[in-house]
Amino acid sequence: MSQTQTDATTALKEAGLQVTAQRLSVLRCVDTLSHATADSIAESVRGEIGTVSRQAVYDSLAALSEHGLIRRFQPAGSSARYETRTDNHHHLLCRTCGAMLDVDCAKGKAPCLHPVEDHGYKIDEAEVIYWGLCPDCQSQD
Numbered sequence: 001m002s003q004t005q006t007d008a009t010t011a012l013k014e015a016g017l018q019v020t021a022q023r024l025s026v027l028r029c030v031d032t033l034s035h036a037t038a039d040s041i042a043e044s045v046r047g048e049i050g051t052v053s054r055q056a057v058y059d060s061l062a063a064l065s066e067h068g069l070i071r072r073f074q075p076a077g078s079s080a081r082y083e084t085r086t087d088n089h090h091h092l093l094c095r096t097c098g099a100m101l102d103v104d105c106a107k108g109k110a111p112c113l114h115p116v117e118d119h120g121y122k123i124d125e126a127e128v129i130y131w132g133l134c135p136d137c138q139s140q141d
Contacts, residue, residue, distance in 0.1 A: 015067040025049045026060040030070050030082045035091075035100045037079040075100075075129050088125055094134035103130065 008027045012019045022045065029044040030036065036044075042057040061082060064070045074080045075093055085102055092101045115123070 011069055015069055017063055017067055017069075020060075021049050022052055022056050023060045023064065025052075026057060027064060027069060027084070030061075030064070031084045034083045034085070034102075035081045037081060039079070041082060073127060073129075090128040090130065092130045092132070092134075094137055095131055096133055096137040096140075099134045099136075 008024045009019050011027065012023055017023060025045045025048045026041060029041045029048065033040060033044055038054075038058055038061055041061065042052070042054050045052050045057055061070070061072070065072045065082070068086055070082050070084055071086045072080050072082055073091070075091070081100070083102075088105055090103050090105065092103050093099070
């Protein structure tokens, strides 16, 4: 989902968020750097709009996540990652090089996986991360 200035502005307004240079830039950078950490997003935002504090980037990421414009997920042993794909999907991660890809739901309707016992919870999402070796790392073994 490539965010143009108009798309990002419209998305912020429709979410009820104030349109700021930081939020516009963060949204565009998350879109461009899919699966990026907050630090890499902050670096990209600085390259786009100049000086901006790390806290301003974190605040923007939190607001965008809270309003459903981006998705935050945190693989085990990794910093939180951000992406603009907000539908229920999963990720493939390479244990060696860290490559990360989106994959559609395992099968069936969301939330894709149903536990043996739900303990009374109404489940609406399943977070699944598949770990393994990407084709490049497999060829190096």
